Amino acid sequence: MLRRNADKPSERLERALEGGPIPHDADTRRALAAAGALAPGHVRSPARIQQTEDAMMAAFMRTLNPLESRDDAGTGDGLEETELYRTVIELPDGGEIIISDIEEITPDLLEESAELAAEILAHRSRDHLS
CATH class of the missing domain: 3.30.160 (Double Stranded RNA Binding Domain)
Known part of the structure; x- marks a missing residue:
C-alpha cells in the first residue's frame, strides 16, 4: 500500500502530461512547469523541411549539369529584326x-x-x- 501512495504523484504527472486534468498539488505543478520549460517552443513542419531540401537539391543539380549553350541562340526570337x-x-x-x-x-x-x-x-x- 505504501508503494501505491509513492507512485501517485508520478501517475498524476503522467496523466497531466497526456492531456488529462491538471492536478492541484504543488509538486506536480512544479514538475509540469519544468516539463513545459524543456518542451520546444515551435515544431518544424515536415512539408517545409522537404520543400527546402528539394530546392537545395534542384540548385545543386543545376550547378552540376548546366544547360548547354546553343550556337544559334538568339536567332529567330525577333529581336534582330527590330529597327532602331x-x-x-x-x-x-x-x-x-x-x-x-x-x-x-x-x-x-x-x-x-x-x-x-x-x-x-x-x-x-x-x-x-x-
Whole structure:
C-alpha cells in the first residue's frame, strides 16, 4: 500500500502530461512547469523541411549539369529584326544628346528632349555655382 501512495504523484504527472486534468498539488505543478520549460517552443513542419531540401537539391543539380549553350541562340526570337531609330541633337552648350527609340523619332519628340536636356543642364550649372 505504501508503494501505491509513492507512485501517485508520478501517475498524476503522467496523466497531466497526456492531456488529462491538471492536478492541484504543488509538486506536480512544479514538475509540469519544468516539463513545459524543456518542451520546444515551435515544431518544424515536415512539408517545409522537404520543400527546402528539394530546392537545395534542384540548385545543386543545376550547378552540376548546366544547360548547354546553343550556337544559334538568339536567332529567330525577333529581336534582330527590330529597327532602331537614332538621332543626334546638338545642345546649345556644345554638347550632344543621342536619342534612340524603337519607334520613329518625330520632330516634336526631338524638340521636347532638347528642352528637357537644356533644363537639366541649367539646373546642374546653378547647383555648381551655389
